[in-house]
Amino acid sequence: MRPKLLVARAMFPDLLSRLTPYFDLEINQEDRIFTEDELIERLHGKFGMICTSSAKISSSLLQRLKSINDDLKIISTIAVGYDNFDIASCTENRVMATNSPDVLNETTADFAWALMMATARRVTEAEAFLRDGEWKKWSVDFFLGADIHGSTLGILGMGRIGQAIARRAAGFGMQVIYHNRQRLDPDIELKAHCAEYVDRETLFSASDHLILALPFTPEVRHSIGVAEISRMKRSATLINIARGGIVDEDVLIDALRTGQIAGAGLDVFENEPNFNRAFLDLKNVVLTPHIASASEQTRRAMVSQAINNVIAAVKGEIPPNLINRQALHLGFEQN
Ligand code: GLV
Ligand code: GLV
Secondary structure, eight states: OOOEEEESSOOOHHHHGGGTTTOEEEEOTTOOOOOHHHHHHHHTTOSEEEEOTTSOBOHHHHHHHHHHOOOOOEEEESSSOOTTBOHHHHHHTTOEEEOOOSTTHHHHHHHHHHHHHHHHTTHHHHHHHHHTTOOSSOOTTTTOOOOOTTSEEEEEOOSHHHHHHHHGGGGGTOEEEEEOSSOOOHHHHHHHHOEEEOOHHHHHHHOSEEEEOOOOOGGGTTOBSHHHHHHSOTTOEEEEOSOGGGBOHHHHHHHHHTTSSSEEEESOOSSSSSOOGGGGGOSSEEEOSSOTTOOHHHHHHHHHHHHHHHHHHHTTSOOTTBSOHHHHHHHHHHO
16 A cells, blocks of 8 residues: 555645655645644544645644554645744654755745835835726825835845845845844855845844845744834835744834834735734735745745655655754654
């Protein structure tokens, strides 16, 4: 009997067909997000799962699952971020966790720029005005926004996506500053990424446009709050393509309402898809439903990576995008 694989959300059937020689597939055709109880039930007896960030794999889920059944070897997410997986618990329970990094860097950087430009130049607000039939006359001073060219771009989180965002700034004559837990090699900062390292306080106070591109961990939850936002310029915009939970959304909403900052471009929210509806009452925001990596080519590449990871695992090979190597060690040595 072939090992069983759960595909937690249906997607690109032509790509999923690559799995059929290796697995008995159970594909969630309902396009509904499973609850923890449903996930446990579906994962029972499965070798692995391909899922998205919507599938929360908590320590309680893994413990409950492992107490009834020990088959699960790999969970493979179609995302670079894996904050929905409790990695320590995966390792403890000998479950390999994999993600789909790198192939999305350029596409995600493109989108960060799209959000930044739409926010600074009030593109969606102006479109809503036009669609609503409000355009009765043109004015010299209407929908005045902020310039991108010649301004200072701040990047918090200078990983592969942050670097791809920075590289794009050269054509706009921007000054790029960044902060990261670890400073990049000073020799390559400027040469490769045209970016200059600054401390965290300076990043908030000096940026005209600040883009968040850091991974979510419990330590960064709500790490952008009153202290950070009050340091920003009143003319500044905040762009988030990372994870919503990094920002204290109540503080941000207040700052946008009172004009403490000029605008925000948000692709991610603390509670997706049940995001804070107070954002909808604001005009100075551009809001998108977590689509920064959503180009046809990139999403297909990400799904292919997720597939490659489970196929490697079932062949007894090391999955190319393994996050927790200790699980591999334990799994392969003790099984
Ligand atoms: C699961 O429920 C998913 O979204 O992958
Ligand atoms: C998307 O948010 C991802 O982590 O790939």
